[in-house]
Amino acid sequence: MNYELQVNGKRHRVDTDADTPLLYVLRDDLQLNGAKFGCGLGQCGACTVMLDGAPVMSCIVPVSVVGARPVRTVEGLGTVDKPGVLQQAFIDEQAAQCGYCIAGMIMRAQALLDKHPSPTDEQIRSHMMPNLCRCGTHMRILRAVRRAANTFSRQPAGGRS
Amino acid sequence: MEQAGRRRRRGHTRRRLGWLSLVAALLGIVAVAIMWRPALAPIAAAPRFEPGLVERGARVAALGTCAACHTVDPARPFAGGFPIETPFGTVYSTNITPDARTGIGGWSEEAFTRAMREGVSRDGHLLYPAFPYNHYARLEQDDVRALYAYFMTRPPLDAPARKNEMTFPFGLRPLVGFWNILYLSDEPVRPDPKQSAEWNRGAYVADALAHCSACHTPRTRLGGPDDKRFFDGGEAEDWYVPALNAKSPSPLPWSRDHLAAYLRTGIAPGHAAAGGPMQGVVENLRQADPADVEALATYIHGYLAQAPARDTPARRPGSLPPPKPDDPDLARMQLGHQVYVNACARCHDAGRTESSGTALQLQQAVALYDPDPRSLIHLVRDGIAPPDGEPARWMPGFGAILTDEQTVALAAYLRRYGAGQPVWPELEKQVRKGKQ
Numbered sequence: 140m141n142y143e144l145q146v147n148g149k150r151h152r153v154d155t156d157a158d159t160p161l162l163y164v165l166r167d168d169l170q171l172n173g174a175k176f177g178c179g180l181g182q183c184g185a186c187t188v189m190l191d192g193a194p195v196m197s198c199i200v201p202v203s204v205v206g207a208r209p210v211r212t213v214e215g216l217g218t219v220d221k222p223g224v225l226q227q228a229f230i231d232e233q234a235a236q237c238g239y240c241i242a243g244m245i246m247r248a249q250a251l252l253d254k255h256p257s258p259t260d261e262q263i264r265s266h267m268m269p270n271l272c273r274c275g276t277h278m279r280i281l282r283a284v285r286r287a288a289n290t291f292s293r294q295p296a297g298g299r300s
Numbered sequence: 301m302e303q304a305g306r307r308r309r310r311g312h313t314r315r316r317l318g319w320l321s322l323v324a325a326l327l328g329i330v331a332v333a334i335m336w337r338p339a340l341a342p343i344a345a346a347p348r349f350e351p352g353l354v355e356r357g358a359r360v361a362a363l364g365t366c367a368a369c370h371t372v373d374p375a376r377p378f379a380g381g382f383p384i385e386t387p388f389g390t391v392y393s394t395n396i397t398p399d400a401r402t403g404i405g406g407w408s409e410e411a412f413t414r415a416m417r418e419g420v421s422r423d424g425h426l427l428y429p430a431f432p433y434n435h436y437a438r439l440e441q442d443d444v445r446a447l448y449a450y451f452m453t454r455p456p457l458d459a460p461a462r463k464n465e466m467t468f469p470f471g472l473r474p475l476v477g478f479w480n481i482l483y484l485s486d487e488p489v490r491p492d493p494k495q496s497a498e499w500n501r502g503a504y505v506a507d508a509l510a511h512c513s514a515c516h517t518p519r520t521r522l523g524g525p526d527d528k529r530f531f532d533g534g535e536a537e538d539w540y541v542p543a544l545n546a547k548s549p550s551p552l553p554w555s556r557d558h559l560a561a562y563l564r565t566g567i568a569p570g571h572a573a574a575g576g577p578m579q580g581v582v583e584n585l586r587q588a589d590p591a592d593v594e595a596l597a598t599y600i601h602g603y604l605a606q607a608p609a610r611d612t613p614a615r616r617p618g619s620l621p622p623p624k625p626d627d628p629d630l631a632r633m634q635l636g637h638q639v640y641v642n643a644c645a646r647c648h649d650a651g652r653t654e655s656s657g658t659a660l661q662l663q664q665a666v667a668l669y670d671p672d673p674r675s676l677i678h679l680v681r682d683g684i685a686p687p688d689g690e691p692a693r694w695m696p697g698f699g700a701i702l703t704d705e706q707t708v709a710l711a712a713y714l715r716r717y718g719a720g721q722p723v724w725p726e727l728e729k730q731v732r733k734g735k736q
Contacts (some may be wrong), residue, residue, distance in 0.1 A: 156645075157638065157641075157642050158641065158642040158645075158646075180694075180696070181696030182694065182696065190700060190701065191700075193700035194700065195700045195701050196696060199424070199640075199643070199696055199698075199701070200643075200701050201642035203638060203642050203645050204639060204642065204643065204701060204702060204706055208703075286573070
């Protein structure tokens with residue numbers, strides 16, 4: 140089956156089975172390797188990307204349900220040379236240990252900050268709950284999201300990404 | 301003549317006014333008596349309790365599922381703050397730790413007992429019946445005392461009550477006094493001599509403690525239990541709560557042992573998995589005395605056994621079929637079937653693996669047989685999340701993954717080809733409502 144996907148503002152065509160997880164399409168067909176395969180069951184969040192503005196675990200999203208809705212991955216936030224605000228905050232807080240969960244963490248956090256640029260600590264905690272980190276850098280991850288939120292709320296609207 | 305008549309009429313009016321004000325005053329006194337309760341003096345320090353009484357209190361609290369509403373953050377047990385949506389507004393559970401300022405630290409046993417039995421706070425204000433004191437009114441006093449000992453020995457937490465969001469005029473607490481006249485009775489649970497001791501224990505646990513009927517019995521327009529329709533099925537947090545009597549939607553008959561396993565673990569293999577508001581109940585019952593939960597199962601099963609055996613697709617679980625080519629709703633059914641095959645079948649169908657755990661084959665899922673689609677929609681969207689830090693049943697939510705159109709099609713397809721029943725007429729409306 141042929142599917143047309145909108146990923147990070149670009150249109151892509153892929154030929155794959157209807158039940159192929161979006162995660163496999165991103166990694167294998169589009170070479171967007173930010174999102175990681177963790178559990179494959181929608182339990183750990185390493186594969187989190189944004190679908191139509193909401194965080195989803197892409198390992199349980201069949202490519203056939205995506206349709207024209209825009210997909211956003213960590214590659215859409217910035218580059219190594221020019222990291223996005225949230226990516227920079229994760230670097231500044233040194234929030235990654237092994238780093239496997241971080242692309243998913245960043246995308247879940249981005250979805251929060253898009254909707255609530257100045258979240259409370261409680262909102263950050265409950266929003267980040269579904270994503271797991273096995274190294275135990277949760278406190279740094281929370282600090283990084285806080286730092287990015289503080290940066291966003293100092294910026295005029297429109298400059299948030 | 302004329303003047304005298306006028307005078308007489310005036311006197312008449314005055315007399316009538318006198319009567320009216322007397323009646324009004326009397327009504328006022330009655331109204332005050334209905335709506336006003338005195339404050340009870342605070343205590344300076346909690347009394348000492350026997351450890352045995354505190355332990356008994358823990359078991360009683362688990363059966364009463366207190367934590368289901370009074371604990372939001374597992375790290376702050378019984379600090380309250382859980383929103384309970386009612387047709388009259390949102391009521392937030394309160395802090396029942398012994399914090400002197402924001403909890404029940406200043407409450408005497410008398411004040412605690414009055415709150416449990418009459419729904420009156422220590423300072424005299426009436427509590428909303430979202431707190432099921434109309435059930436606790438029938439507790440044995442020893443159980444109330446044990447609960448008091450348990451809560452007064454919890455770590456005190458500072459957590460002020462959140463402001464309720466009631467619609468007019470229900471923000472006026474004294475009105476609850478009239479609800480109490482209609483629905484509050486402290487008549488004890490009377491043992492039925494024709495039933496076993498276990499059944500009678502179960503009846504007490506179900507009615508005075510676990511307050512099963514608070515959700516499993518429909519409510520009147522005034523928010524009271526509609527006892528003529530006892531266990532006919534109700535609602536909680538916008539989920540349909542299944543009937544537990546002859547009207548049970550369950551496609552397979554419940555056995556008593558299935559039910560006992562379900563109440564303690566949330567899973568009856570091949571039969572049901574607890575979701576939504578029932579998860580908190582199971583989590584509490586898991587910590588209760590197993591003999592009490594067995595008794596509860598015996599009692600509830602007495603009602604569930606009234607359901608007639610039906611021939612349903614649940615007796616022949618397996619792969620769900622593609623829609624029939626002559627289905628009048630073919631396009632939507634095809635979309636639903638595609639979503640099922642691509643998103644659900646991995647765990648729920650023939651391709652099940654170890655990691656599918658206890659995922660039901662969907663002909664067996666009770667939610668497909670409910671009289672309305674609300675629970676199915678919640679399950680698809682929010683999934684089933686285990687309690688914090690506990691290994692338990694799990695289903696990921698598909699709320700952000702599926703569009704409304706896909707969700708409607710999936711639910712319609714599952715209803716038709718999973719349960720073999722006509723699609724709920726209000727399905728589309730319910731899906732759109734939930735997404736707001």
